[in-house]
């Protein structure tokens with residue numbers, strides 16, 4: 301598929317949540333992501349931007365914890381599903397838009413959260429500069445990415461360089477535990493948190 305084509309993601313949307321780490325239907329997988337996010341996010345309630353939010357599963361998880369969250373995705377079908385899943389939580393919104401230039405305000409967010417999207421954007425360094433403007437002074441980036449066996453993705457070294465280049469101090473954690481993925485993995489999956497220098 302063409303990862304830069306919203307229509308391609310519209311077509312993926314109906315089956316997207318069938319992957320264990322997408323739908324988080326297995327309570328053990330869901331709890332692994334919940335605990336990971338709780339450990340990486342600031343105290344409740346914080347305002348979070350979820351860029352390339354997909355079907356809104358992470359947004360729902362974070363909203364259940366009591367955070368406010370604004371999700372952006374360029375696939376109208378993903379946004380429709382995210383709204384159905386999590387749009388009724390207080391302080392939760394979803395909008396169709398480009399994650400590279402989100403239609404969200406500057407200087408308002410405690411966290412810019414992104415899972416498995418930055419790698420697919422054409423100019424990730426410029427994108428991170430844009431995202432950094434969305435953060436409050438004490439805000440942080442939380443980037444879940446991977447370098448997959450298909451050859452797609454970003455290596456952890458590249459992601460750390462990008463976060464550093466955008467003016468943040470990076471801290472990364474490998475996500476090797478099968479609990480995150482519903483099975484063992486052989487490729488490089490990780491989260492990088494960027495805090496301001």
Ligand SMILES: C[S@@+](CC[C@H](N)C(=O)[O-])C[C@H]1O[C@@H](n2cnc3c(N)ncnc32)[C@H](O)[C@@H]1O
Nearest residue numbers: 309352353354373374375378398399415416417
């Ligand atoms: C692999 S999915 C990840 C979804 C979600 N972040 C998650 O982890 O469940 C990638 C998502 O990013 C969206 N996406 C890709 N490029 C985008 C762009 N330039 N602007 C907005 N959304 C984008 C796709 O529509 C899709 O929903």
